[in-house]
Amino acid sequence: MLLGAHRVIVTTDLDILNEVYIKQFHTFQARMIHPSVAIDQENGPQMNVFLGQGNRWKRLRALFAASLTVAKVKSVDPIMKRAHEELIENLRKYENGVINVKPLILNMTFAVISRSAMGINEEFGKSDFLQKVMNAFDRGETNVITERENESLEEKAKRHQDFLDFLREAQEDDLDTTNKADFDTKIPKKLTRDELIGSSQAFLVAGGETTAILITHCLYELALHPELEQIILEEINEHIKTPDDIDYNCVKNLEYLERVVKETTRLHPSAYLVTARRAIESVILQCSDGSSIQIDKGTCILPNIPVITTDKKVWGKDASEFNPDRFLPENSENRHPMAWLPFGAGLRICPGKTLAIYETKATLVRLLMEYKFEFCNETQTKEITKATLGFVELKMKIIPRKIV
Template structure:
């Protein structure tokens, strides 16, 4: 495919190797930088993140094309340019990183594996995590406390226990500490290894073989977590059928496991859509639960609490709605919570106002004869 210039405005290139990435990530204020560039260059502009050629837009017509008219074309997410991930042939891809038929297949498999009845089966785990959070708040009654770390402890307790059966003491999770370190890495320009991968993204077919270098960065913790997940999967594979252990999401996904399908065989993937996931994909899915579940959920809850403080009238409506459907602790279940329609709308509107994962959104290729444009919205 030939590349054609589209004449978009863009910030001046500040680094031959990193493009605009150093300026974009400075002091971890990416959102403020996007707003600044939007005001200066308009609703649609280009930028370079390492070797990633990116278009940023708030144009409603383009958004309508991406999310509605041509949604079938946009089947993958943009990943950070320093991540050495082969989104086409990677063996342990998740929904966050996969694309094309593989993305469609994984989404369908996960949706069928995690049915409502199976989600309901982990309600006791959720209730225990909520009760532990309540006890923390009760101990600090009438005191001013920072609720953010406590809420993160609660969401991670639920995710880790329900996804992998990890039972750590509430508020003292070693897993959570490692994940926080991974999710909050230093600026790319301050890491020689990350800068190398970001600047050589066009040569991914070669640089992907140097993934071992990432073990020297904060991602070494991710490799350790992966080993722990493999151990947990192996233990489940070897446990007797008479085991009385409480089943979790990992067990549900294992029911959809297939050992012999080769996801690197592109013709096979295109012509035969397998109805089970591979062991490598199972490992990747478990990693995605730990990394993608706890922090995003905690962030959304924190934003909801913030909106309560500036919109007390909404809080009153929600409290009344809860009183109408939930009379005591025994009434706190999936069906009754589903009836809280105003709360549901409030949460969705909060997520719209405060997009907590705006840097990890759609990455796609827009094809128009001889034009290929990576698109980040």
């Protein structure tokens, strides 16, 4: 099929996808660009790791990854806890009533990512910038970056360090390219100011809406499966006694909750459209039946993830059922590596995967410690695909509770 100027091949062949993401990654390192966006992926000024290509992408990936280490993800805990408390404060207004949880969850994830990646500290739920970003991916917000550039060391020491600081470190420090022959030595190794803006925007757009959709889908599945929610509550009670205990180390121990999150991404692949890869040169790919297929330069390969994730040949006879235990190590070891692609795969896998799963788990813990979310006669589950796939709205009844 054609999407704008791109020829797009949609496939469920896992061996083809393994060729694209792993074996012949160099040929498919480029992303498919939506026809509404005209951008130079190698030389555009405000390029980011999501859209970059070639040596530009390799360099940005190294700089971006340095800002998303586990240690730096842990540093976001104070920002996340504050956003959680603001979310709970808003939910208290609707206790024992019905509320569309989707916008509140989005306000929470946006607060976390905007405060940690952009230094924007707008009031919870009253962000003009959120509307700008969601409507037009606005790129004009540079005031915070200017403020950071002009602040003194004393001023910096008085506030919490965030992802914007980590990105600015990449702007200030040289990237070690020793023994990295694939880097073009003519390309500057430091993050430029335009790239700093573009990278911050990538955090904001990719880290806000997608995580909110995942959390919303998790609440939906737990309302459908209260028996699984009870297992999660018991696991939470074993590892976490109060909201103050919700941090990276404690949340990491919640293995059943993590399997629930992974199973949710399987049945609700919200960002599947961004997993497409574009060939930068012509190539031949091997298919699972032993045949081969010629791929012309510029052709995009798009995994049909909604079909793959419910394929009984891949996931078993219960593929359409919600079963977190399919992600137990013993049940996953013989599964094709391309069967589960919510964050992509290979070198271009989403660099924010660790943060997204942690934020989802931590938010669910805080919410479930306080409330039970149930369906009501106003609940509708209509979904719509724009850049992502998610519920149009999700109205739920909010019932207060405490874990004893």
